Amino acid sequence: MNEAAARPVGRVLDLFQGARLTPTQRRIAQSLVQHGPSAAYLSAAEVAELAGVSQPSVTRFAMALGYAGYPALRRELRALAGVPAGQPDGGENAMQRALRAETRHLEWMADELGDLKAVEQAAGLLAASRPLPVLGLRAAAPLAAYFGYFAAKVHPDVRVLDGGGTMLLDRIDQARAAGASALLAVVLPRYPRETLDAIREAKAAGLAVVALTDSGVSPVAESADVVLSAPVGTQLVFDLHTGPMALAMVVLQAMCDAAPEQAQRRLEEFEATAARRHIFEA
Incomplete structure (x- = not known):
């Protein structure tokens, strides 16, 4: 770029x-x-x-x-x-301009990944946590679930926290009591207050917080131990989360790199189970 x-x-x-x-x-x-x-x-x-x-x-x-x-x-x-x-914009329509902006975001992110220190620090914290709670409310809930689905293939105990209410803090307490040492928090605009409150509770309980958010000036930056940022597209009616989704998979790759033997073993176990149960057509 x-x-x-x-x-x-x-x-x-x-x-x-x-x-x-x-x-x-x-x-x-x-x-x-x-x-x-x-x-x-x-x-x-x-x-x-x-x-x-x-x-x-x-x-x-x-x-x-x-x-x-x-x-x-x-x-x-x-x-x-x-x-x-x-x-002039070259005659492109709004949809094209929005997607062009996403490609620029991804290229900027690729440049930033020339230094993997923050990603590797985050991956080390998350890979070592047993269980691993993954928090994402409202607009961040689908991304938390997406990350959690794939992370469960290489991590023995992933707990996606995508529902708010009084039980959310209970689930964080339960994860901590079960041995969790870190939490991944997906925090995207418009930054639900409940998410920020839950992160503060997690910190008070002794959990390290890795925040996946849209920029270094996100409200979660003040509370997180590690901040990983990926720009959000804002040119359409609803935000595009292309960058955060890509960064989530980068973090998961780094987790696999941090514990390669465990990741390979669990992937082989999953493939054997999938074949035995005929889960997939191809």
Whole structure:
């Protein structure tokens, strides 16, 4: 991927790295990341509306990053975007543009995986946990189930926690009592409050938390031990989770690499069982 294509995701995130942001300021940062290059042409009032904050909060956010005000930050965003306002889109329709954006997200993620330290750290924590609870509520529930389905083929005890309510905390307590040492939390916009509360409870119970989320300024970043981020597509009515799904499989591959003998043994056992029960047609 060329540098200009990577900037809307990676370089904008770089502006916020190391900054001590309040929860309100993190919401503003998240809005700027989600809206990519288009955010560089928004007024302070428009950014405030998108983030659900006041206009003065946007100004204070810019100053917290070291800029004289929001106009200075916007100039920086425009420079990073590298796309002049009103640039033609080649006649592509909205569906095509949305999918093009997903390919750029995946290419950016591939570049970021040049450093596997965070992925390997996460995989080590998750592979060693017995059982392994996987948390994902609302929009994140399908991805938690997807990960859990495949993880169960190489891990002896995976517990998908995709339902909220009072029993959710009970299930986290039960996993901890059974020996769990880590939890994988899938946290996607709009960040259910119940998910964040459950993560805090898991931390209080002594579990290490690996968060799979959409960016480094996600609300879960403050609570997680390891944060793995994959951009979410926002150009259609409902978000595209192509990036998070791909990253989930990358994490699972790293788990297999962390315990190769166990993974191979369990896969062979599953294949033998599947053949005996005639589970698949091919």
